[in-house]
Amino acid sequence: MKQKGKSYRMPRWLRMLWRSKTGLLGFVIVSIAVACALFAPWLAPYDPNAINPLNMLKPPAFMAGGDPAFLLGTDNLGHDILSRLIYGARVSMIIGVLSVILAGVIGTAFGLLAGYYGGILDSVIMRVTDAFHSIPRMLLAMVAVTLMRAGIGTLVLVIGITGWITYARLIRSEVLVLKEREFVKAAVTIGTPDYKIICYHILPNVFSSFIVVSTLAVATSIIAETSLSFLGLGIQPPDISWGGMLSAGRNYLATNWWVATMPGITLTMTVLGIMFLGNWLRDFMDPHNQGLE
Amino acid sequence: MAEEYLLEIRHLDKFFTVKGGGPWKKPEILRAVSDVSFCLKEGETLGIVGESGCGKSTLGNTIIRLLEPTSGEILFQGKDLAKMKKRELAKYRPDMQMIFQDPYSSLNPRMRVFDIIAEPLRTHHVLAGEDLRKRVLELMTVVGLDVSYASRYPHEFSGGQRQRIGIARALALRPKLIICDEPVSALDVSIQAQILNLLRQLQEKFHLTYIFIAHGLPSVRHISSKIAVMYLGKMVEMTSRDQLFAAPMHPYTLGLFEAIPIPDPSFRKPEEDREILQGDIPNALHPPSGCYFHPRCPYAREECRTREPVLEEKQPGHFVACHYPISIKESDKKA
Numbered sequence: 207m208k209q210k211g212k213s214y215r216m217p218r219w220l221r222m223l224w225r226s227k228t229g230l231l232g233f234v235i236v237s238i239a240v241a242c243a244l245f246a247p248w249l250a251p252y253d254p255n256a257i258n259p260l261n262m263l264k265p266p267a268f269m270a271g272g273d274p275a276f277l278l279g280t281d282n283l284g285h286d287i288l289s290r291l292i293y294g295a296r297v298s299m300i301i302g303v304l305s306v307i308l309a310g311v312i313g314t315a316f317g318l319l320a321g322y323y324g325g326i327l328d329s330v331i332m333r334v335t336d337a338f339h340s341i342p343r344m345l346l347a348m349v350a351v352t353l354m355r356a357g358i359g360t361l362v363l364v365i366g367i368t369g370w371i372t373y374a375r376l377i378r379s380e381v382l383v384l385k386e387r388e389f390v391k392a393a394v395t396i397g398t399p400d401y402k403i404i405c406y407h408i409l410p411n412v413f414s415s416f417i418v419v420s421t422l423a424v425a426t427s428i429i430a431e432t433s434l435s436f437l438g439l440g441i442q443p444p445d446i447s448w449g450g451m452l453s454a455g456r457n458y459l460a461t462n463w464w465v466a467t468m469p470g471i472t473l474t475m476t477v478l479g480i481m482f483l484g485n486w487l488r489d490f491m492d493p494h495n496q497g498l499e
Numbered sequence: 500m501a502e503e504y505l506l507e508i509r510h511l512d513k514f515f516t517v518k519g520g521g522p523w524k525k526p527e528i529l530r531a532v533s534d535v536s537f538c539l540k541e542g543e544t545l546g547i548v549g550e551s552g553c554g555k556s557t558l559g560n561t562i563i564r565l566l567e568p569t570s571g572e573i574l575f576q577g578k579d580l581a582k583m584k585k586r587e588l589a590k591y592r593p594d595m596q597m598i599f600q601d602p603y604s605s606l607n608p609r610m611r612v613f614d615i616i617a618e619p620l621r622t623h624h625v626l627a628g629e630d631l632r633k634r635v636l637e638l639m640t641v642v643g644l645d646v647s648y649a650s651r652y653p654h655e656f657s658g659g660q661r662q663r664i665g666i667a668r669a670l671a672l673r674p675k676l677i678i679c680d681e682p683v684s685a686l687d688v689s690i691q692a693q694i695l696n697l698l699r700q701l702q703e704k705f706h707l708t709y710i711f712i713a714h715g716l717p718s719v720r721h722i723s724s725k726i727a728v729m730y731l732g733k734m735v736e737m738t739s740r741d742q743l744f745a746a747p748m749h750p751y752t753l754g755l756f757e758a759i760p761i762p763d764p765s766f767r768k769p770e771e772d773r774e775i776l777q778g779d780i781p782n783a784l785h786p787p788s789g790c791y792f793h794p795r796c797p798y799a800r801e802e803c804r805t806r807e808p809v810l811e812e813k814q815p816g817h818f819v820a821c822h823y824p825i826s827i828k829e830s831d832k833k834a
């Protein structure tokens with residue numbers, strides 16, 4: 207902003223990202239995961255579903271007896287684990303992002319209504335969230351998945367619909383605080399209509415907490431998907447998911463640990479990366495930091 | 500009586516129900532503003548003074564309908580705002596604006612200064628495009644802000660500058676009445692005078708009427724034409740500024756005068772002659788019997804404990820709610 211000099215300057219967000227170690231790490235991890243999801247057919251060295259009985263349970267390349275052709279080893283059917291992990295990122299990303307969007311939209315709408323208008327509407331919405339809260343999320347998801355056809359769509363729906371209460375509560379409490387702020391009162395005395403107060407004064411000021419919670423929720427959604435797939439209720443073979451891989455590998459944990467451990471590490475890293483990025487985003491979007499670099 | 504008042508408040512009440520502890524306790528009623536009446540002519544400034552918790556801000560918020568009045572009338576140019584529906588009220592919003600106490604909370608941190616000042620104009624579709632831009636920059640100049648700051652965010656400004664932004668926003672729609680809710684109490688002392696002077700200049704320039712809420716007499720002295728003193732939700736004294744400063748009649752007002760610090764302590768009256776207010780403001784949920792002020796009043800007699808005084812015109816233009824107001828002679832002696 208200050209120097210429009212001759213030399214090229216990185217955009218502000220990139221400069222700020224560069225300075226934050228964890229933010230950068232998160233950004234790199236998430237970028238890799240997104241790239242894997244988008245370009246899986248080009249990145250994966252093998253067909254992830256190619257069964258190769260000759261190369262069953264090969265250890266990773268860095269271990270004794272490992273084959274450099276299979277970087278992270280192979281599983282009990284001779285699938286290349288790396289290729290499967292790259293394809294599995296698709297399922298995780300799609301479910302993580304879509305279910306969070308679904309939960310975020312529903313939850314934000316209800317949270318805004320409850321917080322802004324208060325009264326009976328608030329009581330009703332909050333009692334509904336209480337009711338939702340009393341049902342174990344996984345249990346509900348399991349029942350829903352058994353009733354409907356297992357697949358990506360069902361998982362998004364189930365994880366999204368069980369996740370909205372977090373948003374509703376967060377947004378409601380933020381709106382309650384904001385409503386008492388004098389700039390909202392000023393808008394009321396100006397005569398600004400409710401929908402404009404919500405759009406210009408309330409929503410922009412809940413956005414940063416929304417983002418932080420959302421990134422966290424992407425991580426939990428991915429874990430939820432993995433758990434369901436691990437239990438055999440999520441993604442069904444031949445579709446590939448990290449949860450399914452974990453599940454398949456657990457029988458070999460004692461003898462061929464890498465079959466379950468590789469997807470486990472991938473999952474942990476991805477979740478951690480998303481959370482780092484979320485934390486950095488929160489700091490970045492705080493307007494008090496806008497002048498700083 | 501034939502005189503046109505810009506604002507006339509008649510028996511305005513604002514009660515809050517406070518839920519008791521637990522479901523079996525009856526909710527209690529907090530009388531934040533009770534039976535307040537006053538009139539204000541165009542161009543006048545009414546200063547409202549009282550300790551924190553006396554209901555002065557609630558009164559301001561109720562007049563501008565940020566809070567729903569419990570009962571009473573708010574006649575603005577003869578129209579009763581108190582019972583108006585939201586839709587209808589919107590037409591009168593531009594005529595009445597507010598300047599808030601805390602400049603750190605009164606500006607949306609995610610809006611640029613330009614948009615903050617433009618919001619009232621956009622909301623009421625007064626101006627658009629280049630005209631809007633000109634008007635906003637003009638408003639910034641009027642309140643003493645550099646126009647080059649228009650695209651900055653509020654956090655880049657000091658408290659005094661933020662308050663100027665808030666004033667520009669309040670002025671944008673050319674209101675007739677501005678309610679100033681302790682507009683300088685959050686500012687540095689050195690900045691307070693600047694903002695007060697600005698408000699006075701603007702009053703002359705735009706022929707504004709102010710309701711100026713403050714917790715001490717010194718800050719309303721220079722700006723007010725009339726002063727009302729509130730205690731526990733009621734008005735205890737109201738008169739012209741000069742009359743009030745020359746001869747306060749309510750013991751509470753006198754107490755407020757004694758609380759004003761004197762620049763040179765050697766000019767201070769001897770301790771035994773001063774009527775320093777003792778104790779704290781009582782709990783508004785359970786106000787004292789009779790005159791609310793009697794437990795702290797040095798002149799309290801038996802009657803004060805039992806019978807509640809009403810606001811009466813004890814002298815022409817001088818309203819006091821006290822059974823035994825300080826006589827003119829007595830306050831002369833004190834002065």
